[in-house]
Amino acid sequence: MRDDVRRAFDEHTDDPHPALRSAIRAQLEAGRTPRPGFYRLAPLAAAAAVFLLVMGSGYYLLSHNSPGKPVPVAGNPSPSSSPSQAPVPSPSPSETPIYTQTTETFTCTTVSGGDASSAPNVTDVRVGTADGYDRFVIEFDGPVPQYTITPQDSSSFMGDASGQTLQLGGSRGLKVVVHNSSARSLSGTQTYSGSNDFKPGYQALKEARNVGDFERTYSWGLGVDGSGCFHAFTLTGADRLVIDIKST
Amino acid sequence: MRDALAGDAAAFDVLLAPQLGPAFRLATVMLRDRTEAEDVVQEAALKAWSRLRQFRGDRRSFGPWFLSVVASECRMARRRPWWSVVRTPDPPEAAGRSTEDLAVGRLDLWRAIDALDADDRLALFAYYYLDLPLEEAARVLGVPLGTAKSRIYRAARRLRPGLALEEAIDR
Numbered sequence: 001m002r003d004d005v006r007r008a009f010d011e012h013t014d015d016p017h018p019a020l021r022s023a024i025r026a027q028l029e030a031g032r033t034p035r036p037g038f039y040r041l042a043p044l045a046a047a048a049a050v051f052l053l054v055m056g057s058g059y060y061l062l063s064h065n066s067p068g069k070p071v072p073v074a075g076n077p078s079p080s081s082s083p084s085q086a087p088v089p090s091p092s093p094s095e096t097p098i099y100t101q102t103t104e105t106f107t108c109t110t111v112s113g114g115d116a117s118s119a120p121n122v123t124d125v126r127v128g129t130a131d132g133y134d135r136f137v138i139e140f141d142g143p144v145p146q147y148t149i150t151p152q153d154s155s156s157f158m159g160d161a162s163g164q165t166l167q168l169g170g171s172r173g174l175k176v177v178v179h180n181s182s183a184r185s186l187s188g189t190q191t192y193s194g195s196n197d198f199k200p201g202y203q204a205l206k207e208a209r210n211v212g213d214f215e216r217t218y219s220w221g222l223g224v225d226g227s228g229c230f231h232a233f234t235l236t237g238a239d240r241l242v243i244d245i246k247s248t
Numbered sequence: 249m250r251d252a253l254a255g256d257a258a259a260f261d262v263l264l265a266p267q268l269g270p271a272f273r274l275a276t277v278m279l280r281d282r283t284e285a286e287d288v289v290q291e292a293a294l295k296a297w298s299r300l301r302q303f304r305g306d307r308r309s310f311g312p313w314f315l316s317v318v319a320s321e322c323r324m325a326r327r328r329p330w331w332s333v334v335r336t337p338d339p340p341e342a343a344g345r346s347t348e349d350l351a352v353g354r355l356d357l358w359r360a361i362d363a364l365d366a367d368d369r370l371a372l373f374a375y376y377y378l379d380l381p382l383e384e385a386a387r388v389l390g391v392p393l394g395t396a397k398s399r400i401y402r403a404a405r406r407l408r409p410g411l412a413l414e415e416a417i418d419r
Contacts, residue, residue: 005377006376006377008361009373013273016269020268020272021268024293
């Protein structure tokens with residue numbers, strides 16, 4: 001029994017890539033701390049949300065009993081209306097992108113931004129989904145450098161160094177080019193060793209694939225369905241470029 | 249060990265290195281995804297580093313302790329809202345086929361293992377593959393000794409119906 005099971009595990013698992021240890025060592029040396037974990041914060045967030053909802057609703061009812069007073073939006077009363085309001089715990093920077101509702105309008109044209117003087121390394125890339133949009137995030141170890149996001153009518157991308165055509169899922173595409181950045185530091189340390197090809201199959205974001213990391217130009221292709229309109233912005237705390245792709 | 253406990257990251261890296269292989273295999277067994285397993289092991293390593301002062305033990309018991317952190321991270325990863333969207337669901341447990349059928353042949357043995365839920369796969373992995381003593385396997389599973397014993401036995405019986413307890417828990 002023991003030998004058979006051991007053999008089965010041995011045949012169907014293998015050792016990690018050597019870069020895993022390097023990646024961990026780099027993060028230890030950089031003093032990175034673990035993510036708090038959204039699920040540990042979730043009960044607090046849920047309790048705070050319920051509290052805010054109750055407070056907001058109460059205020060709403062009071063307002064309706066007092067004509068002439070402004071009616072605040074439920075769940076978001078003005079500070080003066082609820083001085084004892086509990087603070088809402090904010091999710092950790094690495095988890096935030098999935099849960100922060102985007103409020104900006106979407107655009108369907110090329111967008112550029114970022115700090116031209118910054119040349120950070122990529123430390124994380126992730127995808128997520130929320131009501132109304134799917135999200136793609138690139139995280140850096142310094143201010144978000146100069147970037148350009150270009151919509152295109154197909155989900156085919158050309159690999160930056162290879163010139164090879166890469167066909168992604170979805171019917172349209174967004175090309176994300178980040179200048180003066182890489183997933184490998186100038187000293188050669190891999191700073192991001194996670195997935196380079198996400199296939200989440202969300203409503204809008206079908207696939208996200210790294211299409212280039214060449215001469216400090218770091219590029220991703222996003223294969224999308226729907227309008228392909230998006231909203232791009234940057235966040236700090238952990239410096240990151242966030243791209244919300246409209247899904248409904 | 250002493251240097252790592254004193255906050256020496258390089259010493260912790262040395263302490264951690266031999267555990268990365270087992271940790272990665274464990275995460276692969278629980279998550280069925282190499283990329284996700286790498287992410288989880290990295291996160292577990294940082295978590296272990298940040299919690300090292302809570303660790304009470306010697307160099308030998310560091311391994312099971314770290315693996316318990318990895319297993320916990322795997323469970324958290326599986327609970328994330330988008331896990332069910334991004335990942336393939338667990339296969340049905342031997343649906344339509346008897347466990348005897350599944351246990352025939354090495355491939356079928358693996359299919360039978362793969363059809364178990366993540367914690368049962370972990371139980372078999374810790375006890376049979378990592379060859380951990382029952383006490384240490386229980387630590388990795390994050391359950392009391394008796395629970396670990398019954399979980400290993402239950403999982404083993406799903407591979408080999410009729411298996412006696414003494415055959416499953418062989419030492």
